[in-house]
Amino acid sequence: MIDLKNLQNNFDEVGEKLLKKGVSTESLNEIKTSFQKLKEKRTALEVLQADQNKQSKLFGVYKKENKDIKELQAKLAENKKNMATLQEEVREIEETLQQKALIIPNIPADTVPIGVDESENIEIKKVLDIPTFDFPVLEHSDLAEQNGWIDFKRGVKLAKSRFSLLRGDGARLERALINYMIDFNRERGYEEVCVPLIVNRPTMTGTGQLPKFENDLFKIEGEDLFLIPTAEVPLTNIYNDEIVAKDDLPVKLTAYTPCFRKEAGSAGRDTRGMIRQHQFDKVELVVLSHPDDSAKIFDEMVKCASDLLSSLGLAHRHMNLCTGDLGFSASSTTDLEVWFPAQNCYREISSISNTQEFQSRRAKIRYKDTDGKNKFLHTLNGSSLAVGRTMIAIMENFQKADGSIEIPEVLKKYM
RNA sequence: AGACAGGUGGCCGAGUGGUCGAAGGCGCUCGCCUGGAACGCGGGUGUGGGGCAACUCACCGAGGGUUCGAAUCCCUUCCUGUCUGCCA
Numbered sequence: 001m002i003d004l005k006n007l008q009n010n011f012d013e014v015g016e017k018l019l020k021k022g023v024s025t026e027s028l029n030e031i032k033t034s035f036q037k038l039k040e041k042r043t044a045l046e047v048l049q050a051d052q053n054k055q056s057k058l059f060g061v062y063k064k065e066n067k068d069i070k071e072l073q074a075k076l077a078e079n080k081k082n083m084a085t086l087q088e089e090v091r092e093i094e095e096t097l098q099q100k101a102l103i104i105p106n107i108p109a110d111t112v113p114i115g116v117d118e119s120e121n122i123e124i125k126k127v128l129d130i131p132t133f134d135f136p137v138l139e140h141s142d143l144a145e146q147n148g149w150i151d152f153k154r155g156v157k158l159a160k161s162r163f164s165l166l167r168g169d170g171a172r173l174e175r176a177l178i179n180y181m182i183d184f185n186r187e188r189g190y191e192e193v194c195v196p197l198i199v200n201r202p203t204m205t206g207t208g209q210l211p212k213f214e215n216d217l218f219k220i221e222g223e224d225l226f227l228i229p230t231a232e233v234p235l236t237n238i239y240n241d242e243i244v245a246k247d248d249l250p251v252k253l254t255a256y257t258p259c260f261r262k263e264a265g266s267a268g269r270d271t272r273g274m275i276r277q278h279q280f281d282k283v284e285l286v287v288l289s290h291p292d293d294s295a296k297i298f299d300e301m302v303k304c305a306s307d308l309l310s311s312l313g314l315a316h317r318h319m320n321l322c323t324g325d326l327g328f329s330a331s332s333t334t335d336l337e338v339w340f341p342a343q344n345c346y347r348e349i350s351s352i353s354n355t356q357e358f359q360s361r362r363a364k365i366r367y368k369d370t371d372g373k374n375k376f377l378h379t380l381n382g383s384s385l386a387v388g389r390t391m392i393a394i395m396e397n398f399q400k401a402d403g404s405i406e407i408p409e410v411l412k413k414y415m
Numbered sequence: 416a417g418a419c420a421g422g423u424g425g426c427c428g429a430g431u432g433g434u435c436g437a438a439g440g441c442g443c444u445c446g447c448c449u450g451g452a453a454c455g456c457g458g459g460u461g462u463g464g465g466g467c468a469a470c471u472c473a474c475c476g477a478g479g480g481u482u483c484g485a486a487u488c489c490c491u492u493c494c495u496g497u498c499u500g501c502c503a
Contacts, residue, residue, distance in 0.1 A: 042465070043472095046465070046471065046473090052484085053472090053484085055483075055484095056483055056484045057433070060433040060483090069483085073483060076484085080482095374463090
């Protein structure tokens with residue numbers, strides 16, 4: 001959630017940035033007036049409450065001393081009525097304000113390039129040369145079927161479209177990748193965590209998936225529970241409503257989980273192959289950081305994911321996402337795009353974001369600073385790598401003329 | 416899933432309608448004591464909101480209700496423990 005006080009105090013400046021992210025002027029103005037009104041009503045209510053508290057104490061004293069309480073009683077009852085009205089008003093304003101504030105996206109950092117959509121993302125650098133082939137390259141879906149690694153048809157039969165299953169060496173490669181990635185991250189100081197795949201509404205709200213994106217989530221019928229769309233959700237919310245000791249920062253976590261996404265609104269996109277599925281595996285990085293360190297940690301996380309790709313021998317590039325392509329919770333994001341020879345293009349395989357205080361304010365994750373005050377920390381998240389996409393990148397990049405696939409050296413001991 | 420018992424500050428734990436934001440203890444911290452430390456003694460020590468401040472409001476798992484007044488009574492709900500059931 002954005003800082004409402006900040007919006008109030010720097011309305012033009014902050015508002016302008018939010019307008020670029022698609023927030024309407026009306027809703028900004030509504031928030032501004034609601035916030036103001038809330039303050040007024042609350043102050044008025046508190047004056048009444050203070051009076052009521054005092055008089056009520058007096059009431060007790062009078063009774064003990066057998067004084068006449070009729071007059072006082074009448075006054076208290078009258079006051080109570082006024083309080084109830086104000087209380088109701090305050091509650092209503094709070095609720096609407098909350099509703100509106102929770103669907104306002106994060107404000108892009110100053111380092112984020114201005115742009116409308118992904119075409120205006122800025123390439124930061126390329127890593128490794130793209131491979132060349134002296135034979136016609138095949139798409140991963142063909143390679144997978146040839147090698148018996150992926151069964152698309154039966155995945156659909158078992159569940160529905162956008163599901164598949166891995167078999168034999170395909171399944172083993174998936175598992176090898178997961179183990180390799182977690183070990184890779186662990187060696188870089190990330191604690192391995194195994195998290196619930198089903199989480200509740202407050203958890204989903206803490207990281208920003210709810211209330212705005214309920215349609216993208218798989219919901220458990222009859223329960224207010226959801227399948228996680230990324231391990232970022234449980235990992236970040238581990239410290240929901242907690243105060244982390246300053247000395248414990250940064251908290252660096254990594255987890256492997258399946259991820260579940262409805263992919264509402266992607267009808268027709270990437271229908272062939274395993275690029276976009278309802279269920280996919282991902283190894284995730286999450287860091288809770290002191291605000292002063294988050295920029296440095298962000299770079300570390302990008303390097304961690306990029307080095308991982310390099311270690312697998314996969315050519316990729318770093319993209320600085322522009323304002324229009326930034327996700328809801330992110331203040332800045334670097335995407336890593338891996339080279340897909342058959343599609344002759346780079347495609348997203350990892351996304352590292354700094355949400356700054358946006359998530360910690362929602363999830364109430366704070367640290368105790370040296371001045372004794374509790375402050376919101378910064379949360380960062382990044383795919384170590386999307387495992388499925390890594391697998392198909394390996395298939396396409398390391399295919400041989402006979403259709404077989406060379407396993408990257410670092411994975412061999414995991415197979 | 417059913418029965419019973421509970422959920423109070425960093426922790427333990429008292430508190431069954433009135434001056435309780437909450438006794439007492441532990442821990443932590445500051446000061447004294449000491450050559451230094453332990454012990455001992457004295458002070459401080461929750462969170463969030465509003466206000467320049469004095470101060471003030473809210474919070475005793477959460478949400479409702481009763482009352483002039485609720486940690487305390489009632490309802491709902493979540494969680495924990497024990498027993499039963501079921502299972503990996």
